[in-house]
Amino acid sequence: MSGVDEDVIAWRRHLHRNPEVSFEEHETSAFVASTLEQLGVEVSRPTGTSVLGRLRGDASGPVVALRADIDALPIHEDSGVEFASQRPGAMHACGHDGHTAMLLGAAKTLAAEGVPHGEVRFIFQHGEELAPGGAREMIEAGVMEGVDFVYGCHLWTPLAYGKVTAVAGDWMAAADFFEITITGRGGHAGLPHTAVDTVACAAELVGALQHIVARRIDPLQPAVVTIGSFHAGDAPNVIPGEARLAGTARSFDPDVRGLIPKLMEEIGHGVCAAHGASFELRYVYGYKPVVNDAAATELVRSVVRDELVDLDPIMGGDDFSAYQAEAPGCYAFVGAGGEYPHHHPRFVIDERALKIGTRLHVDVARRVLG
Numbered sequence: 001m002s003g004v005d006e007d008v009i010a011w012r013r014h015l016h017r018n019p020e021v022s023f024e025e026h027e028t029s030a031f032v033a034s035t036l037e038q039l040g041v042e043v044s045r046p047t048g049t050s051v052l053g054r055l056r057g058d059a060s061g062p063v064v065a066l067r068a069d070i071d072a073l074p075i076h077e078d079s080g081v082e083f084a085s086q087r088p089g090a091m092h093a094c095g096h097d098g099h100t101a102m103l104l105g106a107a108k109t110l111a112a113e114g115v116p117h118g119e120v121r122f123i124f125q126h127g128e129e130l131a132p133g134g135a136r137e138m139i140e141a142g143v144m145e146g147v148d149f150v151y152g153c154h155l156w157t158p159l160a161y162g163k164v165t166a167v168a169g170d171w172m173a174a175a176d177f178f179e180i181t182i183t184g185r186g187g188h189a190g191l192p193h194t195a196v197d198t199v200a201c202a203a204e205l206v207g208a209l210q211h212i213v214a215r216r217i218d219p220l221q222p223a224v225v226t227i228g229s230f231h232a233g234d235a236p237n238v239i240p241g242e243a244r245l246a247g248t249a250r251s252f253d254p255d256v257r258g259l260i261p262k263l264m265e266e267i268g269h270g271v272c273a274a275h276g277a278s279f280e281l282r283y284v285y286g287y288k289p290v291v292n293d294a295a296a297t298e299l300v301r302s303v304v305r306d307e308l309v310d311l312d313p314i315m316g317g318d319d320f321s322a323y324q325a326e327a328p329g330c331y332a333f334v335g336a337g338g339e340y341p342h343h344h345p346r347f348v349i350d351e352r353a354l355k356i357g358t359r360l361h362v363d364v365a366r367r368v369l370g
Contacts, residue, residue: 012101019072022130046141053122061118067152068103069128078345095155106361131286133319150329159335168297172290173250175317186241198243201275224250293328303363
């Protein structure tokens, strides 16, 4: 194992022990900035919790941006690893600690080699897990000005270690988020006829919303409507006056994306009216779909060795799409095979994947710079 590989694992474990959730990555960004400065990389702070590193050559040439997300999730860790989170209620349960460490490893390698011409930018982005995401703020701060090519990769546990996928076209879905408030009339659980039962109404609405995908959208168009949170009441003998639901919608087609909240309004008002309750929807358009540029993807595929496999698009989302709106880009997945899925309290990665991810950052940058 090389010195860079050892550093990447050590950096990843440090970050894993000290996770910070979206838009609160103060220690994480400080650690990244300090490490880059020690490596001789020019450092700036586009936002309070993000970092931009730059390596500039002596001559003009292409500008390639490499991106890693740095935030953790509000999950209490139960993985059992010796370097588990020391912050209750926060955990790197998606692999962003590995993404950060791999990009630091790439920075170390490229800084040692030097950049003869052009420029490499290292984007350490905050807030990927919380819509509307940190990428928009980074772009507004100018991190993509003059960029000719943007690349990022995600450690992916459903993909076996030693495999890499980079697929042109639609790759990850648009990710939108919503909150629903159902208001009724509270009352005694033994006298339901004197109340408007928001729990019964909300329960029916959860099922009714699944008909959006099952019956109201072309079955050849992929879409998801998921309720991830249901809160109502505190006591077993009280009918609560309010119920709150929260969830996410995923799609690729712009027309389908626009139709989903309209159907939610239609169905929500109808179900609630039948129960005598009122309905309110707060809908946030989050990330656009990740669509990999064909030429950019072919370049990434050209530096992958025997690991390359093809996968179908997924309904997960990522605000890497914001960078792709500014420059041709590709978002690849690096196999990190694990037993538990992303966002699970027992999520772990195969750390051998870090070496592959680091190498891809370096090789992509080299290839773009020619």
